[in-house]
Amino acid sequence: MKNVIWDFDGTLFNTYPEMVKAFSQTLAYFNIEDFEIDTEDIYATMRRGSVGTAVKKFSAIYGLQETQVRDKFNHIEPELVQNARPFEGIADLLKETKLANRHHFLETHRNQLAVELLNEFELTQYFDVMVTKDDGVKRKPNPEGINLLCEKFELDRGETVMIGDRKLDIEAGNNAGINSWLFDYDHLIIVDGQPNKRFTQVDDIKKSLLED
Missing domain, CATH: 3.40.50.1000 (HAD superfamily/HAD-like)
Known part of the structure; x- marks a missing residue:
């Protein structure tokens, strides 16, 4: 080629470790407890689908508004991703x-x-x-x-x-x-x-x- x-x-x-961290922080912002947050499931959902897929899936699971979850994630994620290698x-x-x-x-x-x-x-x-x-x-x-x-x-x-x-x-x-x-x-x-x-x-x- x-x-x-x-x-x-x-x-x-x-970048996925930082993206998963950002998504976990997003869920925590909406008062989802740590023990309820499955980081492996978040990671697999992003890898097999996309961030958008994760937003849809976990918003439905926790009864959250997709737009609010997406906006908060987009606010948190860029700073964390700067740590990626x-x-x-x-x-x-x-x-x-x-x-x-x-x-x-x-x-x-x-x-x-x-x-x-x-x-x-x-x-x-x-x-x-x-x-x-x-x-x-x-x-x-x-x-x-x-x-x-x-x-x-x-x-x-x-x-x-x-x-x-x-x-x-x-x-x-x-x-x-x-x-x-x-x-x-x-x-x-x-x-x-x-x-x-x-x-x-x-x-x-x-x-x-x-x-x-």
Whole structure:
């Protein structure tokens, strides 16, 4: 693969621990007791679905208003996510594959904070272009963001891959007519959207990028 389009959360950076913490704090704000908060269930719901899925599910369970839960979570989460770190091996992967003339792009639902975190760890140097929520593209699995990159930079779709950690990333890649690879580092994804390849280790992604 010559061109790599990356998801951010759960793919480049392990943001989920901070997201789960933010969601737990959100529920606590609405007077949900600690013993009632199942952090493993929150995590699995986010990984297999989305934050929106978690908001719907746990608002229903605890009898809360979805809009209030979402707004409070969105207020708490950004500060906590600033503590997130890249997955081990990501920096080496980006560096080595860039030296091998692979082109890296970002397509994420997260706002400019994703770029700030990449910059904090000196990783923006490996990316040609980064598309975030602030660019106004439709959310995955809609392929609008991927199509924008492919068309603007004349990417060969047969030599382009979307790498993400959730079904919606895979579906976005498939919908755009490019390759799709799932990074399922914790073996949690059951319905995977039919990726071309499935990985549990960053090093295996690197090897595959250098081989293809």
